[in-house]
Amino acid sequence: xxxxxxxxxxxxxxxRSFGSRLLLGTGKFSSARVMKSALKASGTxxxxxxxxxxxxDNARDSILSAVDVGRYLxxxxxxxxxxxxxxxxxxxxARAAGCEPWIKLEVTPDxxxxxxxxxxxxxxxxxxxxxxxxxxxxxxxxxxxxxxxEEVGTATVMPLGSPIGSNRGLKTRELIEIIIEKARVPVVVxxxxxxxxxxxxxxxMGADAxxxxxxxxxxxxxxxxxxxxxxxxxxxxxxxxxGLGSPRKTAEASSPLTGFLR
Amino acid sequence: MSFYDVIHSYNWNEIQKEIGRRTxxxxxxxxxxxxxxxxxxxxxxSPQAEPFLEQMAQRAHRLTLQRFGRVMGMFAPLYLSNVCxxxxxxxxxxxxxxxxxxxLTPEEAGTEGESLRRMGFRTVLLLSGEAPxxxxxxxLKRVLExxxxxxxxxxxxxxxxxxxxxxxLIGQGVDGLTLFQxxxxxxxxxxxxxxxxxxxxxxxxEAPERGGAAGFRRLGIxxxxxxxxxxxxxxxxxxHASHLLKTxxxxxxxxxxxxxxxxxxxxxxxxxxxDRHLVQLICALRxxxxxxxxxxxxxxxxxxxxxxxxxxxTTMSAGSHTEPGGYSRPxxxxxxxxxxxxxxxxxxxxxxxxxxxxxxxxxxxAASAFA
Numbered sequence: 127x128x129x130x131x132x133x134x135x136x137x138x139x140x141x142r143s144f145g146s147r148l149l150l151g152t153g154k155f156s157s158a159r160v161m162k163s164a165l166k167a168s169g170t171x172x173x174x175x176x177x178x179x180x181x182x183d184n185a186r187d188s189i190l191s192a193v194d195v196g197r198y199l200x201x202x203x204x205x206x207x208x209x210x211x212x213x214x215x216x217x218x219x220a221r222a223a224g225c226e227p228w229i230k231l232e233v234t235p236d237x238x239x240x241x242x243x244x245x246x247x248x249x250x251x252x253x254x255x256x257x258x259x260x261x262x263x264x265x266x267x268x269x270x271x272x273x274x275x276e277e278v279g280t281a282t283v284m285p286l287g288s289p290i291g292s293n294r295g296l297k298t299r300e301l302i303e304i305i306i307e308k309a310r311v312p313v314v315v316x317x318x319x320x321x322x323x324x325x326x327x328x329x330x331m332g333a334d335a336x337x338x339x340x341x342x343x344x345x346x347x348x349x350x351x352x353x354x355x356x357x358x359x360x361x362x363x364x365x366x367x368x369g370l371g372s373p374r375k376t377a378e379a380s381s382p383l384t385g386f387l388r
Numbered sequence: 389m390s391f392y393d394v395i396h397s398y399n400w401n402e403i404q405k406e407i408g409r410r411t412x413x414x415x416x417x418x419x420x421x422x423x424x425x426x427x428x429x430x431x432x433x434s435p436q437a438e439p440f441l442e443q444m445a446q447r448a449h450r451l452t453l454q455r456f457g458r459v460m461g462m463f464a465p466l467y468l469s470n471v472c473x474x475x476x477x478x479x480x481x482x483x484x485x486x487x488x489x490x491x492l493t494p495e496e497a498g499t500e501g502e503s504l505r506r507m508g509f510r511t512v513l514l515l516s517g518e519a520p521x522x523x524x525x526x527x528l529k530r531v532l533e534x535x536x537x538x539x540x541x542x543x544x545x546x547x548x549x550x551x552x553x554x555x556x557l558i559g560q561g562v563d564g565l566t567l568f569q570x571x572x573x574x575x576x577x578x579x580x581x582x583x584x585x586x587x588x589x590x591x592x593x594e595a596p597e598r599g600g601a602a603g604f605r606r607l608g609i610x611x612x613x614x615x616x617x618x619x620x621x622x623x624x625x626x627x628h629a630s631h632l633l634k635t636x637x638x639x640x641x642x643x644x645x646x647x648x649x650x651x652x653x654x655x656x657x658x659x660x661x662x663d664r665h666l667v668q669l670i671c672a673l674r675x676x677x678x679x680x681x682x683x684x685x686x687x688x689x690x691x692x693x694x695x696x697x698x699x700x701x702t703t704m705s706a707g708s709h710t711e712p713g714g715y716s717r718p719x720x721x722x723x724x725x726x727x728x729x730x731x732x733x734x735x736x737x738x739x740x741x742x743x744x745x746x747x748x749x750x751x752x753x754a755a756s757a758f759a
């Protein structure tokens with residue numbers, strides 16, 4: 127049975143509704159001005175910001191002042207945290223500085239590949255959920271971990287497509303399919319998406335949203351690339367809702383073996 | 389197995405010969421590799437790779453852009469003292485040099501920190517000579533108490549210490565450790581460091597892994613370019629980096645490229661490194677170490693620094709003073725080396741923006757790690 131295409135198809139996270147299914151990161155841009163234009167062109171409504179990079183008490187901070195909080199949900203992330211304790215402290219700092227209690231949880235003890243630590247992530251998620259945060263955890267594409275996080279009350283799960291910043295696309299496809307199949311919270315594919323076709327692929331699989339940063343920030347023309355990702359995400363979503371035919375490896379003749387039955 | 393054991397399975401002269409034997413075909417194979425190994429690195433460091441410099445630079449640029457983006461981490465050195473018991477033949481702080489010796493009081497260090505903070509810096513690197521009788525535990529504790537509230541990240545570049553001591557410093561708010569081996573050639577190391585505790589090659593060589601074990605978030609290594617054949621030195625830096633990436637996997641690693649400049653002792657580098665060779669070294673190491681930070685100081689002239697930005701550099705200092713107290717009262721104490729890029733931090737930031745890079749002043753928030 128095919129899902130009916132809905133004109134109104136919002137992404138709902140923790141009861142809050144968003145018109146765009148593309149989340150954008152703010153790292154690696156050549157200037158705040160380019161970043162601001164890229165955000166606008168992408169149509170995004172959720173923008174992540176690394177707490178380690180911003181000065182929360184400085185109104186003139188180059189990133190914070192470029193993100194219009196009337197237009198975007200500012201989603202602080204705990205990038206740089208190496209364990210649960212550091213991530214929890216960063217989240218509390220953000221809330222104390224007046225940010226909404228939404229947090230993108232990243233615990234990455236290895237600073238080179240930035241792969242998430244499943245044990246510390248789960249630990250931090252439990253604490254932050256208990257403290258009233260809406261938690262969006264960045265995880266490896268591990269279906270069991272995704273369920274465990276859902277059980278402690280995270281608002282989404284955010285499995286990686288391939289190592290962050292690698293632009294290599296959906297290398298974890300098989301596992302993300304299982305996560306999507308089992309999830310009762312939105313699945314946001316985060317990290318590794320290097321081209322709009324990768325984003326479209328994730329959406330066609332049934333991901334609820336994708337998060338992109340490097341591919342846009344370091345593109346020759348980040349604004350045009352942001353626009354291209356917007357289209358990729360929309361096309362993928364529409365295809366998913368329209369009901370894709372299953373791919374076949376061989377051409378299928380009409381009943382060469384069973385034709386005699388008719 | 390420590391890096392001291394690793395390094396003993398390689399022979400300096402053999403590596404030098406091996407690099408010299410590399411052919412154009414070896415270089416082409418190295419450039420075709422998706423992830424070049426140590427063998428490829430030797431080809432990239434060889435004289436035969438020189439005609440491929442532009443190709444190497446293009447690839448180094450792409451790798452750096454993808455991994456680090458169009459941003460440049462900014463930091464400033466803060467010299468606490470130029471008192472030193474060592475006799476490093478190339479260094480302005482050599483105990484035998486007649487320079488004005490000066491150690492900042494903790495209050496003066498705080499004033500220096502405040503000057504740097506006002507210039508925009510949130511990351512500071514504390515330096516001193518090797519003078520444990522002056523740079524005591526109590527002294528550093530008092531300095532850090534004054535600097536911690538002013539900076540989001542504090543590194544040290546001092547004499548090597550024991551793991552236990554590093555743990556204490558981390559507890560007092562230090563998150564980065566930089567220590568250059570100067571030269572990885574154990575034989576000539578002794579000639580360059582004839583007096584003082586720095587004679588101990590192994591104690592210095594193993595300090596970064598002691599730092600990693602103690603829990604520093606950032607580790608910095610490097611060789612002082614000009615002391616020895618840069619091609620061989622580059623190989624050993626890469627070997628050290630590979631070792632640290634495995635043993636200290638939680639620390640962000642950075643490699644620096646300090647090139648010897650004139651100093652009070654008027655030391656002339658035995659193996660001067662030309663600009664094009666500095667570029668070859670940076671590009672070869674970037675191809676081998678795509679995820680490691682590369683640091684460039686104000687030892688280099690402004691026009692060269694601006695050109696090196698896209699080739700792999702990820703953090704740089706600006707507006708530096710290498711004499712203690714130089715930011716609030718310039719020119720009172722003797723300097724470690726002559727600064728070649730004398731532009732203000734604002735002017736360097738402007739040059740970065742013109743090149744299409746965003747200067748980043750804050751990259752870590754110590755408040756999240758420091759209760």
